[in-house]
Amino acid sequence: MNSCRTSTADTQQALTQAETLCQQRGVRLTDLRRRVLEIIWSSTTALGAYAILDVLREDGRQGASAPPTVYRALDFLLEQGLIHRLVSLNVFTVCHQPGNPHNGQFLICQDCGHVNEMNNLEIDHLLRAETDGCGFETRTRIVEILGRCSKCLEESARHD
Amino acid sequence: MNSCRTSTADTQQALTQAETLCQQRGVRLTDLRRRVLEIIWSSTTALGAYAILDVLREDGRQGASAPPTVYRALDFLLEQGLIHRLVSLNVFTVCHQPGNPHNGQFLICQDCGHVNEMNNLEIDHLLRAETDGCGFETRTRIVEILGRCSKCLEESARHD
DNA sequence: TATGAAATGTTATTATATAACATGACAGGA
């Protein structure tokens, strides 16, 4: 359920799925865009734009030394729903349901950096009810919960 | 229900309440801090740190020309629960329940900039249930909904 | 009125993001 994986298999599957989706939609998952998606999938934590940029530089990729390169790729991936942006931390993380446009709820561990994407429809419902109630037209819903994940809690309890 | 007012009366009342709260808590609502709170209350929209800084400069306040001045005041006001920070826009807005620590839900109009603070306990409940369910310890809850308010929707409908 | 803690002033820098324009890649039509 974590938003970030280290498993190469997961990453490969995600890339294949992205490829398929882009083909269906008639948009181009270029080398650069695929590589950025791969970098995000390969990370155990959500990454900032400049962290991604560093990896591109390590790749020795020409032109990858400038911010617009990575921001444009990120914009594309966001538009296609292949990644999510966490506004509370200015970082980017994978999306587990790229075919299905959605705003998830994100549990973000401030200790280990892990991100857990939830998709609780009840919450979506309540939020929609609330906005409908006051005639507000929703474009983007942001639900981010910051704290400590169970693993880090256990970890710290053990060291007491 | 809007988070920002133009009414001087509202602002004055908020400042008085802030004064009282700070006194009770034994913390100092200094001139600078009070002024920053006043600037935020006086604005019809949520303000960024640098916008607040501009107003301080207009005041002719010495030393108000540097970012740390305003960020420190904002940090204080946030700590005391006198204002909220909207992470999706990097702006600050007033809090309507300064005595009662809470994470609200914010409806942010991308047309007119108005912010509407809701405090739906059901949503809090659901989010808590979700985090409890996976052993996650919540420190901060962020719920921000971006879109268009009813007023702006009507406005644009009228011009069609 | 001394004194220490808290608040503010000040300079510099880091972090995040975009503007603006040049160049390159690539699909579809002549």
Next chain:
DNA sequence: TCCTGTCATGTTATATAATAACATTTCATA
């Protein structure tokens, strides 16, 4: 095949947001 226009990327510069580090001032109270 080779134009040609569109989309993608390269490149330089800059805007915007936030903090680090240290100096100075303010203020309650001893």
